[in-house]
Amino acid sequence: MCKIIFQEEGDFHAGSLILVDKPLHWTSFDVVNKIRWSLKASCGKIKVGHTGTLDPLATGLVLVCTGKWTKRIEELMAQEKEYVADIHFGAVTPSYDLETLPEGCFPVEHITREYLEQILNDFCGVVRQIPPVYSAIRVDGDRAYKKARKGDMLEMPAREVLVNRLEILNYVLPDVQLRIVCSKGTYIRSLANDIGRACGSGAYLAGLRRLRSGCFSVADANKMDELVAFLQKEQ
Numbered sequence: 001m002c003k004i005i006f007q008e009e010g011d012f013h014a015g016s017l018i019l020v021d022k023p024l025h026w027t028s029f030d031v032v033n034k035i036r037w038s039l040k041a042s043c044g045k046i047k048v049g050h051t052g053t054l055d056p057l058a059t060g061l062v063l064v065c066t067g068k069w070t071k072r073i074e075e076l077m078a079q080e081k082e083y084v085a086d087i088h089f090g091a092v093t094p095s096y097d098l099e100t101l102p103e104g105c106f107p108v109e110h111i112t113r114e115y116l117e118q119i120l121n122d123f124c125g126v127v128r129q130i131p132p133v134y135s136a137i138r139v140d141g142d143r144a145y146k147k148a149r150k151g152d153m154l155e156m157p158a159r160e161v162l163v164n165r166l167e168i169l170n171y172v173l174p175d176v177q178l179r180i181v182c183s184k185g186t187y188i189r190s191l192a193n194d195i196g197r198a199c200g201s202g203a204y205l206a207g208l209r210r211l212r213s214g215c216f217s218v219a220d221a222n223k224m225d226e227l228v229a230f231l232q233k234e235q
Contacts, residue, residue, distance in 0.1 A: 079214030
């Protein structure tokens with residue numbers, strides 16, 4: 001049985017919140033479109049939206065609202081997020097993750113666990129970061145990643161975000177796994193790139209999983225194939 005929170009039992013138009021464990025390589029919009037398509041036969045035209053983009057190379061929790069609960073998207077989007085991030089040191093990529101190929105060869109021998117913990121302390125609290133050019137932020141009316149893929153030179157404006165916690169879960173250089181608790185709008189890719197630079201090396205995001213958004217956990221989320229089968233069966 002799929003887990004769906006309803007305003008009125010079984011009524012997607014009255015409002016529902018669907019917790020989804022987003023598969024690798026899917027976009028958040030792919031998830032929304034699949035749910036909208038799956039509801040079409042039983043609900044007809046219905047509003048469906050997500051409460052925060054998760055990159056295609058990331059997995060984990062995506063909250064999807066339907067019907068009248070799409071009015072709550074901004075409220076839900078503002079909630080604290082929790083991630084597990086795999087960061088690879090010794091190279092960088094233009095996208096700050098594996099969407100683009102690694103470049104360069106940077107030293108890592110000087111990065112001890114104690115040294116990294118000191119660096120991470122500097123990234124807790126209010127942090128000023130520059131979003132990746134390969135992002136969904138709109139620049140002059142178009143998505144930044146579309147311009148970046150065409151080779152356009154972009155200057156992304158810096159923004160302030162709040163990082164509440166950075167914890168080392170696994171440390172086997174050149175790979176480090178971090179638990180990150182942060183505010184909305186935080187680009188974990190930018191954080192990985194900035195941490196690498198602060199360590200006197202280079203780093204990129206090798207993997208990312210969103211564990212939590214506010215009080216909602218990925219442990220309670222629906223697998224996409226099971227959710228689609230359930231929604232189609234209900235029609």
